[in-house]
Amino acid sequence: MQWTKQGQEYDTESEMILQKYKSAGRIAIFGGGILGRDLAPLLESYHIFGGFIDNSPEKQQNGIDGKKVWDASEYLSQYPNAWIVIAATLEHTGEIAEQLGKFGKRMGEDVWEYGEFTRKVFPILSFYYFKKLYVELAQICVTERCTLRCQKCAHACNYVPISADDMPLEEVKKSADCFFENVDFVKEFVLIGGEPLLYKRLEEAIAYIGERYRKQMLLFAVTTNGTITPDDTILGLCRKYDVTIRVSDYSATLPKLKKQYGALYKKLQGIHTLVWDTDDTDSWYDYGFESVDHGSDPEILMDVFDRCKTPCREIRGNRYYYCVMARSVSENMKRYVGMEDYFDLSGEADKKHLFEFEMGYSDKGYLDMCRFCRGAEAVNHRIPAAIQERRQ
Numbered sequence: 486m487q488w489t490k491q492g493q494e495y496d497t498e499s500e501m502i503l504q505k506y507k508s509a510g511r512i513a514i515f516g517g518g519i520l521g522r523d524l525a526p527l528l529e530s531y532h533i534f535g536g537f538i539d540n541s542p543e544k545q546q547n548g549i550d551g552k553k554v555w556d557a558s559e560y561l562s563q564y565p566n567a568w569i570v571i572a573a574t575l576e577h578t579g580e581i582a583e584q585l586g587k588f589g590k591r592m593g594e595d596v597w598e599y600g601e602f603t604r605k606v607f608p609i610l611s612f613y614y615f616k617k618l619y620v621e622l623a624q625i626c627v628t629e630r631c632t633l634r635c636q637k638c639a640h641a642c643n644y645v646p647i648s649a650d651d652m653p654l655e656e657v658k659k660s661a662d663c664f665f666e667n668v669d670f671v672k673e674f675v676l677i678g679g680e681p682l683l684y685k686r687l688e689e690a691i692a693y694i695g696e697r698y699r700k701q702m703l704l705f706a707v708t709t710n711g712t713i714t715p716d717d718t719i720l721g722l723c724r725k726y727d728v729t730i731r732v733s734d735y736s737a738t739l740p741k742l743k744k745q746y747g748a749l750y751k752k753l754q755g756i757h758t759l760v761w762d763t764d765d766t767d768s769w770y771d772y773g774f775e776s777v778d779h780g781s782d783p784e785i786l787m788d789v790f791d792r793c794k795t796p797c798r799e800i801r802g803n804r805y806y807y808c809v810m811a812r813s814v815s816e817n818m819k820r821y822v823g824m825e826d827y828f829d830l831s832g833e834a835d836k837k838h839l840f841e842f843e844m845g846y847s848d849k850g851y852l853d854m855c856r857f858c859r860g861a862e863a864v865n866h867r868i869p870a871a872i873q874e875r876r877q
């Protein structure tokens with residue numbers, strides 16, 4: 486989206502949302518599956534979680550994650566004004582919206598579709614009501630070197646020689662400082678690569694960020710391809726700062742790694758670990774950076790950008806990039822397109838401008854790299870995950 490009234494883009498919409506929220510006071514989640522369970526801790530951290538609703542008698546009987554699960558009519562007779570977020574597939578969202586309509590609840594009034602709520606309504610609520618600038622996902626690429634060399638790596642790390650320089654530790658610290666001086670709360674903050682366990686100063690990076698900023702994150706994570714087992718010092722720091730190890734398990738494509746993954750999971754016992762299961766990791770999206778060219782018409786590029794809605798931000802020193810893929814692919818493929826497409830976090834940034842940037846506003850309304858990217862269309866271009874190229 487292109488800025489037309491910078492600093493005031495959400496003034497009207499936020500007033501409407503706040504007005505509706507004031508009479509609600511609590512937010513329930515309809516659906517106790519993956520989406521609902523992912524959203525609940527975020528609402529809890531803002532003290533606005535109003536409970537789970539689900540049609541499943543089993544869930545109503547057993548609860549979810551130790552929490553009561555309500556039947557819709559029981560919940561709404563007790564909390565008629567509550568907001569409800571439908572955490573379900575789009576197909577089921579329609580059915581549930583209809584069910585809630587019988588109780589007088591209306592989509593866009595006091596019922597929200599998951600994507601609309603998490604991408605728009607919640608950030609607005611956080612910024613304008615709770616006075617906290619909220620970001621869903623931010624990453625620091627501490628290194629772009631990797632132990633694997635996957636075709637179509639989303640960060641183009643397959644183009645990076647194993648001898649390349651990593652981000653200096655001072656730059657990692659500056660990135661975290663710039664980010665947390667301006668952003669009040671992030672749902673997930675990730676140290677990523679390449680393979681971050683190749684980064685020689687990872688311990689210091691975790692300790693620095695964990696010590697200063699842990700309270701400003703819901704999840705603090707390190708994402709690894711699982712080929713390196715972290716040492717005891719790293720694991721000690723993971724325990725101390727409640728760091729989640731996110732493992733991309735490529736054993737479906739690379740069966741030679743099965744033994745390594747087995748040893749890794751054993752070592753990670755007692756550490757919060759999230760594994761991308763085989764269904765996720767045996768195929769990826771091809772964003773088309775090596776072949777796509779939409780041309781230079783701004784209208785087309787704005788359309789590509791607006792439909793994309795990537796949540797993956799990146800911080801490199803004072804530079805806050807809207808799309809980690811755009812920056813890393815451009816740089817790692819040595820194309821250097823759109824290197825200026827960032828928000829400058831040096832000094833104290835104007836919070837409203839930063840909020841709007843976070844929501845997708847900019848002077849141009851797109852990133853230069855969107856020209857070479859399928860964006861939302863990438864879901865229709867699946868490729869096998871982690872197919873290896875020969876290292877030159």
Ligand code: SF4
Nearest residue numbers: 631633635638679710
């Ligand atoms: S494991 Fe593969 S996809 Fe992940 S950073 Fe390395 S090369 Fe890229």
Ligand code: SF4
Nearest residue numbers: 793808811855858860
């Ligand atoms: S369309 Fe643009 S913002 Fe979306 S992933 Fe591609 S480069 Fe990034």
